[in-house]
Structures are given as structure tokens and as C-alpha cells.
Amino acid sequence: MPDLPALDLLVPVDAPVRLLAPRSDEAELVALFASGSTGGPHVRANMVGTVDGAATGANRVSGSINGPADFRVFRVLRALADVVLVGAGTVRAERYTPLDVPAELRAARAALGRADALELAVVTASGDLPDSLLDTDRPPLVLTTGSAPSLDTLRARVGADRVIVADAGVPGAVDPRAVIAALADRGLVHVLAEGGPTLLAQLVDADLVDELCLTWSPQLVGGPAGRVTHLPTWFAPARALTLSHLLHADGVLLGRWQVVRLGA
Numbered sequence: 086m087p088d089l090p091a092l093d094l095l096v097p098v099d100a101p102v103r104l105l106a107p108r109s110d111e112a113e114l115v116a117l118f119a120s121g122s123t124g125g126p127h128v129r130a131n132m133v134g135t136v137d138g139a140a141t142g143a144n145r146v147s148g149s150i151n152g153p154a155d156f157r158v159f160r161v162l163r164a165l166a167d168v169v170l171v172g173a174g175t176v177r178a179e180r181y182t183p184l185d186v187p188a189e190l191r192a193a194r195a196a197l198g199r200a201d202a203l204e205l206a207v208v209t210a211s212g213d214l215p216d217s218l219l220d221t222d223r224p225p226l227v228l229t230t231g232s233a234p235s236l237d238t239l240r241a242r243v244g245a246d247r248v249i250v251a252d253a254g255v256p257g258a259v260d261p262r263a264v265i266a267a268l269a270d271r272g273l274v275h276v277l278a279e280g281g282p283t284l285l286a287q288l289v290d291a292d293l294v295d296e297l298c299l300t301w302s303p304q305l306v307g308g309p310a311g312r313v314t315h316l317p318t319w320f321a322p323a324r325a326l327t328l329s330h331l332l333h334a335d336g337v338l339l340g341r342w343q344v345v346r347l348g349a
């Protein structure tokens with residue numbers, strides 16, 4: 086017989102190892118996910134996909150493939166972050182607005198030393214961001230290139246100190262490493278990367294992602310939807326993941342994997 090691994094039988098799903106009942110302060114989930122930086126940046130990605138690998142449903146947003154279990158973890162992960170980092174495509178498609186931490190999670194956030202305000206940071210080359218983000222009293226941090234056509238307009242609308250030029254040395258491209266470094270310079274070391282697939286793939290490719298939280302939505306959607314990472318080239322090498330834990334509710338599986346960093 087070939088040398089084969091033992092298999093852990095994690096089902097039946099009605100016999101959980103431990104039940105995490107919802108509670109307003111989500112203390113158990115906070116304890117489960119609180120981790121972090123030992124001083125330097127810690128980048129956690131949080132994404133959702135269908136069982137057939139789609140990052141969106143037919144309506145081209147993730148709202149049609151997520152649900153209450155995913156939302157439960159999603160809001161805790163936000164509460165544990167200094168900053169949510171997203172690409173402009175996600176901001177436009179998912180209609181991002183300034184971020185709020187739910188009142189019942191603020192104590193846990195404070196206990197972990199996070200600032201009251203949860204920052205939003207957006208990567209864009211075009212500078213084409215929705216008015217709903219630019220015309221507020223809590224604009225995002227904007228990470229862009231020195232050649233962005235709307236650089237002056239962006240500076241005027243969000244404040245010059247909130248526009249960060251992080252050129253990759255390639256026209257029209259922001260350097261993901263410079264993004265994480267610039268956030269860290271502002272004390273934003275607990276980074277929650279919410280995609281989209283284009284930005285996440287670059288963060289992985291640049292060996293910047295420590296952890297992936299991926300919700301597996303029990304649906305098959307077919308169609309032309311992309312996956313949770315989108316890059317024209319293969320990761321070289323493919324990145325290995327180690328499973329930290331797996332949560333389950335009503336067929337939804339929520340995995341948490343540590344990315345084996347190449348530079349580690």
C-alpha cells in the first residue's frame with residue numbers, strides 16, 4: 086500500500102467539536118481570530134467563494150454568495166483590524182462607504198489596542214472612486230501612482246495627507262509592498278485585505294499575506310465569474326496554506342488558513 090495520510094472525519098456536522106453561539110460581544114470569535122502582528126504588519130485576507138470557485142454570483146457582486154454566517158465572522162474581522170485594504174474595483178462594485186465598528190464590538194477592539202476609527206485604504210491607478218467615499222468627512226486613504234490623472238483632484242477631495250503615492254516603477258501600477266509599508270508607517274499594521282481578486286493576487290504574489298479567511302458558500306453558480314485571486318500568471322511557486330480552523334453553519338464552511346510565507 087502506498088504511504089497515504091490519515092483523514093480526519095470532521096462530519097457529521099451536527100456533532101461539532103465546540104459550539105460558538107452568537108453573543109453580542111462575540112468574545113469567543115474575537116479570541117479565536119485575535120492574532121497578530123509582533124510589531125510589523127500582519128495581513129489577513131477575508132474572501133468568500135462558492136463551492137464551484139466563483140468570487141461573485143450572477144449579479145457580479147459577493148452579496149449574492151455570502152450570508153449570515155459569513156457576515157458574523159466578517160464583522161469580527163473588521164473589528165480586529167486597523168485598516169481594511171481594498172482595490173478600487175471592489176469599492177466601485179460593492180459600493181463601499183466609510184467603515185463603522187458595531188458598538189458591541191468596540192470594547193474588544195479597544196482591549197486589543199486598536200484605535201476607535203477603522204480606516205479604509207483604497208488602491209487605485211485611475212483615481213476613479215465613488216462620491217460616496219470622496220465626499221464624506223471620513224474619506225479613505227488613497228494609494229495611487231504619481232501619474233494618476235486625478236492626483237490633484239484626489240488631494241483636494243480627501244486631503245493631501247491621505248493620498249499616498251506608492252509607485253511600482255511600472256506606469257500605472259502601485260507597488261503592493263509600498264502599500265503595506267506606507268500603512269505601517271501610519272501605525273496601521275493589522276491589515277484586513279477584503280480583495281478584490283486583482284489586488285489580493287498581487288499581495289499574495291508579493292509574499293505579503295499572512296493569513297486567508299475564506300468562506301465557502303454552498304452554491305454552484307457556473308458562469309464567467311473569476312476566483313478569489315486573479316493574476317495573469319501563476320504564483321511561482323504556488324503558496325502553501327496550513328489550516329488553523331474550520332467553522333461551519335448551515336452548510337457554509339469558513340476556513341482560516343495561514344499562508345506559508347516564502348520569506349519566513
Ligand SMILES: NC(=O)c1ccc[n+]([C@@H]2O[C@H](COP(=O)([O-])OP(=O)(O)OC[C@H]3O[C@@H](n4cnc5c(N)ncnc54)[C@H](OP(=O)(O)O)[C@@H]3O)[C@@H](O)[C@H]2O)c1
Nearest residue numbers: 132133140146172173174175210211259280281282283284
Ligand atoms: N468574493 C469576494 O470575497 C470578493 C471580495 C472583493 C471583491 N469581490 C468582487 O470582485 C470584483 C472586483 O474584482 P477586481 O479584481 O477588479 O477588484 P479589485 O482588486 O478590488 O480592483 C481592481 C482595481 O484596483 C486597482 N488596483 C489593483 N491593483 C492595483 C495596482 N497594483 N496598482 C494600481 N491600481 C490597482 C485598480 O483600480 P483603478 O481601476 O481605479 O485603477 C484596479 O482596476 C467585484 O465583482 C467584487 O464584487 C469579491
